[in-house]
Amino acid sequence: MDGTILLADDDRAIRTVLSQALTRAGCRVRATGSVNTLWRWIEEGEGDVVVTDVMMPDGDGLDLLPAIRRKRPDLPVIVMSAQNTVMTAIRAAEAGAYEYLPKPFDLKEVLEQVRKGLGQRDRSEERPAIGDPAHENLPLIGRSPAMQEVYRIMARLMNTNLSVMINGESGTGKELVARALHNFGARKNGPFVALNMAAIPRELIESELFGHEKGAFTGAADRHKGRFEAAAGGTLFLDEIGDMPADAQTRLLRVLQEGEFTRIGGREVIPANVRIIAATHQDLRALINEGRFREDLFYRLNVVPVRLPPLRERLEDIPDLARAFLKRAESEGLPRKSISSTALEALKQQNWTGNVRELENLMRRLAVLCPDEVISEGAVHEELAARPSSAMTPSAGESERIGQAIETHLERYFALHGDDLPPPGLYDRILREVEMPLIALALSATRGNQVRTAELLGINRNTLRKKIRELDIPVTRGKKLV
Incomplete structure (x- = not known):
């Protein structure tokens, strides 16, 4: 040199x-x-x-x-x-x-x-400022070498329009990375729109992505704008991309290639002015080998891969994460708590199969249930012993039986109407029929403790409260009904 x-x-x-x-x-x-x-x-x-x-x-x-x-x-x-x-x-x-x-x-x-x-001494690219550099509301937390590599990749991607594929186990924070890439990037003034492929019925995914015209199919009573239009000028986050059905994969590939799309049943050509960030916990290369994911779409989405490490690979970040979660819980109205060094060491000895999300849920429970201002090692062990074990998780066979029962119920529902279709609004009615007993039973199992119920269901506590009000579900503290 x-x-x-x-x-x-x-x-x-x-x-x-x-x-x-x-x-x-x-x-x-x-x-x-x-x-x-x-x-x-x-x-x-x-x-x-x-x-x-x-x-x-x-x-x-x-x-x-x-x-x-x-x-x-x-x-x-x-x-x-x-x-x-x-x-x-x-x-x-x-x-x-x-x-x-x-x-x-x-x-x-x-x-x-x-x-x-x-x-390479010439660097003329202009970069916009990101605002106050001293703000402390970090979108991601951790100083471990594994997270440092994630930060370095993210910093290089901020002001590009390159497609990004985030890979990581459930609970590692894939959407947090996607939101940070948007919020600190060139498209930060545009919308951030997320769509979880695993949460949408397969037959509705194309409509959700690209929209549809009135009368495009049975039940399409009005024009519907899809997520591509909603995200115009911003970022479209496609979570659990491995669950996207084959037809939707083909159409998405065409949109990425041509930079434009039409609504289902429409002729108007609409520019696809979005940055795509996709995420998955699955091995997409294995899905390609099985014929379940298009290889050409994979290469379109996987321009820059970002691997999020599981919590077991960044145990040194647990103290920072635990303290941050306790502070966040306090800002949301939960009791103010700190945590002892021996309790932090106990947390580092655990097998965090649920990753950062599991740790956050534990810290929220401790903030509510621990009677002392300082969370001790004993309190951590007690709460860890009470958390649901893998034996309480439904097996694949049990999940299939639940699906079969719902399918049988729907078949009977359609049969009751003979050759006529049921009245409009079927999706919301069926969802309500499932949600009501699910939330009621979860509340009963936790004796009306809404923090534990939200954690059990895997939803935000505010979302749970909203559902309780909308569905008019009674809440009885301290009484287990089933």
Whole structure:
């Protein structure tokens, strides 16, 4: 390597190590522990690449980046930071950093990024600001190496229109990543529209995606705009994309290829002005081999893959996550709680099959049920022992029998009407018939505890309250009816 490196870090040991390594690699190095000195060198036209820490005694290295871009837009800046949050990575990318490296760093990686910076010094792309860089409402939480890699990929994707495929187990936070890519990206002023393929009847997915015209099919009483139209100018998040039926896959592929679509039963050509972010917990390559997912659609969606690690691969993030969930619960009106260090260690010993979502549900229960202000190790063990085990989860065969019972009920329902169709609104009526006993039985099983009921059903507590009001379901505290 040949070039002058301006190195700024308030840690003398880091300056020494990096200076020696860069010098051995053939570079000339000027090192300082001061932001002001670094800026003076830059103003004087020195340096071919900058390597800077974020927090230094006389300032913030990130605050220099806009001035560097105005003064010397071709000067690559590599940012290092021990503040390893997603917002640090986003701030670095939005401010125009050539690369962001979390501490502790890999020395070989620093040298490789410096080498690339020396070979690629032109960076003229303009990036919009993301607002207040100091806000603390982080969309993602965690400082583990596994999450640092996610942050780095996200920071590079923020202001692109590339399709993204997020892969991760249930409960890892796939929609949080999708929302962060939207909220901090170039399309942040547009809508964020989500559609879960597993939650929509297969025969309705095309209509939900692309809309339909009045009279396009039986029951289409009015024109319906689909999610593509609703997301125009913004982001369309397609969750559980592996559950998309074959016909809808074919049509989605055509839309991605042509950049336009028509509503079902319509002729008007509508531009598909959306960024697609897809997510799945399934192995799409295995589905391709089984003939259940189109390979050409996979490559259209999987332009940039993002793998979200399960909680068992980022156990060091559990203390930050647990405290954040307790604070979030407090902001929602639950009792204020803190958690002991031994309790946090107990949490790190668990097998989190439900990942971050399971941990959040546990912290909410502890916030409600633990009588002490500080959650102890004993309270954690007690609540963990009471959580539902895998033995309580319906098997695949039991789920199939439930589906068969519902199907039989619907067959009888249609048979009652003979050759005539049932009155309009069938979907809402059947959904109500299923929801009412499901919520009533769940409330009974938890003795009217709405926090536990929401956790058992896997829905938000506000959603549960709304359903109780809409369906007029009685709630009796402390009494189990079944």
